[in-house]
Amino acid sequence: MAVSRISADAIQRIRKGKTNTVDKTTVVVKFYANDCHLCHALSDYYVDISNDEDFDEIYFFAHNINDDGGIAESLKLNGVPSIAIFQTQNGRCTKTRLLNDPDEPNEKTWYTSKYIKNFIKKEM
Numbered sequence: 001m002a003v004s005r006i007s008a009d010a011i012q013r014i015r016k017g018k019t020n021t022v023d024k025t026t027v028v029v030k031f032y033a034n035d036c037h038l039c040h041a042l043s044d045y046y047v048d049i050s051n052d053e054d055f056d057e058i059y060f061f062a063h064n065i066n067d068d069g070g071i072a073e074s075l076k077l078n079g080v081p082s083i084a085i086f087q088t089q090n091g092r093c094t095k096t097r098l099l100n101d102p103d104e105p106n107e108k109t110w111y112t113s114k115y116i117k118n119f120i121k122k123e124m
Contacts, residue, residue, distance in 0.1 A: 003030075003050050006061035008068035017092030024089040026058045028120060031075075031082040034066050039081045042109040049116055058120065081110055085123045097123050 006029060013019065014027060030046050032039035043062075050060035065072045065080060075084060075098065083099040099111065099119045106112050 003047050003060045003062050006063050008063065008071040011063060011071055011086075012074075014086050014088060015093050015096065017088065019088045019091055019093075024087060024094075026120075026124060027086045027088070028055075028058055028060050029084045029086070030060075030062045031065055031072060031077055031080050031084065032062060033080045034064065036080045038108070038110040042081050042111060045109060045111075045113045046116070049113055049120075052117070054117075055120060058124075083111065083116055083119065085120060087123075095123070 011029065019025065028050075030039075030042070032043075046060070046062070049055065050058075063071065065077075072080075072082075075082075075096075077098070078101060085095070085097050085099075086093055087095040097119075099116065102111060102115055
């Protein structure tokens with residue numbers, strides 16, 4: 001599945017449970033900033049993860065915190081890149097989780113593909 005951009009308003013609607021889904025829906029969001037070299041380097045890996053057959057039922061989005069810094073504060077992001085997973089069911093948000101910073105960050109991308117995949121699988 002392709003990665004699409006998501007607005008802060010759309011993220012807030014998900015968090016408030018204002019969705020039209022009845023079935024369980026999982027949404028993964030990568031938060032990034034224009035001036036973050038780690039964020040840009042992680043981009044291709046994130047797209048590859050979104051195309052993984054194991055995650056066919058998951059929606060992948062990216063949000064530029066430069067568009068609206070308030071969402072980063074409301075989610076208490078430590079910085080960027082950051083990855084969050086949201087699950088909704090019956091029109092309400094049932095789970096919100098942030099991926100912890102790795103013990104040994106990758107110098108190029110901060111997170112590794114394996115680290116992100118393991119997080120998603122654990123939270124599904």
